[in-house]
Amino acid sequence: MSASICAFILTFSALCGSGVVSGALSRPTNVRLTSFNMNLVLRWDSPYGAVSDLLYTTEYNTSLTAYRVGCLNISLLECDFTHLNISITEYGKYTGRVRAQLGPGISAWAESNQITLDKDTIIGSPNVSLLSNGASIDVIIKDPVFTVSALRKVYIATYNITYWEYGQKEKARSISNIEQSRVVLNDLDLWTKYCVQVQINTERNPIPSKPSETVCESTTNNEEAPWVAAVVTFVVMAMAVALVVVTVVYRKSISHFLCPRDALPQHFKEMAPTNSSMYVVMQKTHPPEEIYHQVTVEEGYPLEAGETSYSKQPDVAVEER
């Protein structure tokens, strides 16, 4: 009889899970201390069968110091120690712990793994941009920003640059142990698109950084590209300026040409286009047949042909200029 009551109470408290019945709250679960770009964040899951409205308190220690308070009475399931006013050092060995609270009920502490910040932090991806420079491509790399300290203060870091012709990643080439943040790739084909990805290697952190986003850029012609672009720009601008000047200088002629309606009477109009006295004389005398006759009589056919082409030449030259 008493055994069955005991079994009932055990089952009941197991079902309730949070253990309020027995006065003891169960501990948070899956507690892990993590670090990304040198921050220090404790994460956990709520206790099994937990009700809502739980609050959590966290603490942290180092291998040299006792536990100190981190976040107090929070309802989130994580605590970023590097956002608190406490000093976290890049070479420190840390452990975290967390307990749950519900009214007067307090759970036992649940402890996390231990991490050493510089060895265990996950290094984020560098930021890579490319600059096409004729037949070569400049790779410009920016380090990820660390919450505590800076990449190059914590590590001796080198870049591993992987690049490939667009669409042919299986033929990628890599250059590693690069220390400069700006690198020229110059064993490239002309007029070809290349893609680049960069990872950071460090001597103390066994895991390379997350790879950067893939960025792509095309090579152009050897050296010529900037030169051609400059010349084209110059020619286009010169033509634009010339067009404006011509328009301004000849705006009267142009408007006459475009709007011949309100012009002078037919007679004046015939005279108007030229001031040449020769033309005026010809207009007055109207002797076209006489001239033609003179030429054929004096010079004969071959010479006439030669003379005609000779007299045409200046016109052609002017048009070409």
Ligand SMILES: *[C@@H]1O[C@H](CO)[C@@H](O)[C@H](O)[C@H]1NC(C)=O
């Ligand atoms: C946190 O909660 C506990 C128990 O509910 C309470 O005694 C304490 O004053 C709270 N602390 C803060 C800083 O709110």
Ligand SMILES: *[C@@H]1O[C@H](CO)[C@@H](O)[C@H](O)[C@H]1NC(C)=O
């Ligand atoms: C941070 O902590 C230091 C001492 O630990 C204290 O002097 C300072 O006022 C605190 N700053 C803030 C913003 O709480």
Ligand SMILES: *[C@@H]1O[C@H](CO)[C@@H](O)[C@H](O)[C@H]1NC(C)=O
């Ligand atoms: C990378 O750098 C560029 C230029 O400084 C910036 O616009 C961009 O937001 C950065 N990207 C990331 C993921 O930080």
Ligand SMILES: *[C@@H]1O[C@H](CO)[C@@H](O)[C@H](O)[C@H]1NC(C)=O
């Ligand atoms: C560089 O990165 C490539 C591609 O991720 C990888 O295959 C290669 O092993 C890396 N080299 C070094 C020295 O890390």
